[in-house]
Amino acid sequence: MMQSWSQRALMVTGKGGVGKTSLSAALARALAEQGHRVLVAEVGSDADEPSPLIRALGGKRPRDSGVRPVLPNLEAVRLMPYAGQQAFLRDTLRVKLLVDAALRLAAIRRFLSAAPAFNELGVLYQLFQLMRERRPDGHPRFERVIVDTPATGHALAIAQLPDIVLRLIPGGPIGTVTREGLAILRDPAQTASIVVTLPEALPITESIELIEGFRQNKTPVVEVWVNRMPLNPFEGRPEAERAALALAATQAPPFWGAQTLQRLARAQDALGALRAQTSLPIRVFPEKLLEDPALSAALSKDVAKSDDDRAVPPSKTN
Numbered sequence: 001m002m003q004s005w006s007q008r009a010l011m012v013t014g015k016g017g018v019g020k021t022s023l024s025a026a027l028a029r030a031l032a033e034q035g036h037r038v039l040v041a042e043v044g045s046d047a048d049e050p051s052p053l054i055r056a057l058g059g060k061r062p063r064d065s066g067v068r069p070v071l072p073n074l075e076a077v078r079l080m081p082y083a084g085q086q087a088f089l090r091d092t093l094r095v096k097l098l099v100d101a102a103l104r105l106a107a108i109r110r111f112l113s114a115a116p117a118f119n120e121l122g123v124l125y126q127l128f129q130l131m132r133e134r135r136p137d138g139h140p141r142f143e144r145v146i147v148d149t150p151a152t153g154h155a156l157a158i159a160q161l162p163d164i165v166l167r168l169i170p171g172g173p174i175g176t177v178t179r180e181g182l183a184i185l186r187d188p189a190q191t192a193s194i195v196v197t198l199p200e201a202l203p204i205t206e207s208i209e210l211i212e213g214f215r216q217n218k219t220p221v222v223e224v225w226v227n228r229m230p231l232n233p234f235e236g237r238p239e240a241e242r243a244a245l246a247l248a249a250t251q252a253p254p255f256w257g258a259q260t261l262q263r264l265a266r267a268q269d270a271l272g273a274l275r276a277q278t279s280l281p282i283r284v285f286p287e288k289l290l291e292d293p294a295l296s297a298a299l300s301k302d303v304a305k306s307d308d309d310r311a312v313p314p315s316k317t318n
């Protein structure tokens with residue numbers, strides 16, 4: 001068992017630069033290697049922009065907004081608000097020509113993007129559609145869906161979306177279609193979030209606030225992932241030796257390696273603070289001296305480690 005959750009859709013969230021994309025790619029790879037049919041999604045506004053997710057996975061840049069295979073069992077997609085809004089309006093209004101014409105009008109587009117959560121709705125609608133797709137044998141096209149969410153604010157907006165949308169659209173065909181999709185996201189048995197953070201004081205504080213935000217939105221967070229834990233150069237050395245070194249790092253005049261030890265001590269303090277403030281399961285991923293796509297490949301091995309292995313502090317795999 002590599003995980004303590006069973007939800008089909010996982011939102012990987014956290015502040016900018018903490019490793020959401022790297023760990024989304026790693027998680028998607030790990031699940032695909034275990035034989036699940038996996039979709040990994042990123043969110044973007046422009047099909048022509050480079051894709052950090054595809055880069056992390058080592059694939060070629062997608063040409064369009066479609067789903068593209070990247071590795072065995074693993075396909076990737078870029079969800080874009082505009083494409084999703086178009087699909088949403090087409091499906092709900094069923095007058096394709098009118099919708100296309102309307103969306104071409106800048107004034108209407110401006111109006112729609114200013115509407116609360118309309119961009120998130122576009123993104124999510126695309127996601128629902130993909131999650132609803134079935135193979136000829138009746139099984140879902142994608143068994144697991146990983147979403148690399150762009151930023152904390154966005155993730156919370158998604159969590160709040162159901163209420164906002166249902167308030168905007170009380171009934172009728174749009175309400176029905178939306179409700180079906182949003183039910184997936186609101187269902188703790190089907191959708192959950194993973195909060196990614198770094199072992200530093202401020203990111204830890206921010207992740208605690210994010211977890212609280214999710215709690216208020218009744219969006220389940222299944223695990224907190226602490227990424228880029230510094231390597232412990234004395235891993236596996238006798239305890240007495242490590243204690244002596246730790247003491248030396250605080251008392252002796254600066255010596256070679258003192259910074260490394262201090263950084264490690266700060267990271268361990270930050271991790272301790274996190275443990276004290278949440279009862280969620282915490283997983284720690286080491287700092288790797290690797291770059292894409294070797295980075296996500298190495299991290300996917302860590303993601304796939306069993307619960308028992310998790311007790312062992314990470315290291316050595318670099």
Ligand SMILES: Nc1ncnc2c1ncn2[C@@H]1O[C@H](COP(=O)(O)OP(=O)(O)OP(=O)(O)O)[C@@H](O)[C@H]1O
Nearest residue numbers: 015016017018019020021022023228285286287288
């Ligand atoms: N465990 C790790 N070890 C070493 N480098 C890492 C690790 N995780 C991520 N990185 C590097 O840190 C940088 C940021 O990672 P990533 O792009 O995954 O973060 P992000 O949260 O998706 O950022 P953004 O908010 O900008 O989308 C990248 O250069 C990535 O290669």
Ligand SMILES: [Mg+2]
Nearest residue numbers: 020021052148
């Ligand atoms: Mg990213």
